[in-house]
Amino acid sequence: MERKHTQSQSIRSWRGLALRHKGFSIVELLIVLVVGMILTAIAIPMFNRAMINMRLNSTVSGITGAISKARYRAIYNSQVYTLAITTPANTYVVTNANANTADPPVPLPSQAVVLNGGGNATYTFTLCPNGMVYGAGGVCPGNNTAPALAVAYQGRQINVTVSSVGNATTTIIK
Secondary structure, three states: OOOOOOHHHHHHHHHHHHHHOOOOOHHHHHHHHHHHHHHHHHHHHHHHHHHHHHHHHHHHHHHHHHHHHHHHHHHHHOOOEEEEEEEOOOEEEEEEOOOOEEOOOEEOOOOOOEEHHHOOEEEEEEEOOOOOEEOOOOOOOOOOOOOOEEEEEOOEEEEEEEOOOOOEEEEEOO
16 A cells, blocks of 8 residues: 655654754764864964965065066166165165166065075165176176075075076075
8 A cells, every 4th residue: 555645744744853953962063163173273384384485485576576677677778777675674776876866665575584694784786788787886897796695584595696697596495
């Protein structure tokens, strides 16, 4: 014999299920809470490492970008430019050496990043109209080599060197 369910029987059985299971038990909620805490504990160190890498990489990109832009500007305008990076303020200034006019100081992306140990210093690059790069002096051709920079933050370090032809090279140290 076949049993036929009427619509009213289905509704009654569904209501019975709903009455028996009103929500989550305290044990189920605690398990979800513990799993969430474990995932958070795993994610926080990863997030911190990512932030360290972003701050360090953005500062290195800011430095190499500033050197490249000033070099292209020297080539384009056929004039000598200097780029002076000042620490611990972590700013740089581009100056037209021929006209003796300076752009306003530009901050590097992260003020917390340390350049060459963090002491008070100015690192000057002389950028020539022929694309060559020298150290301080503001004349082309110069006798000084371009300064090397060690960019460090929270135990990580990236060295930045600029060749005499203007190629910026970065080396991850730690």
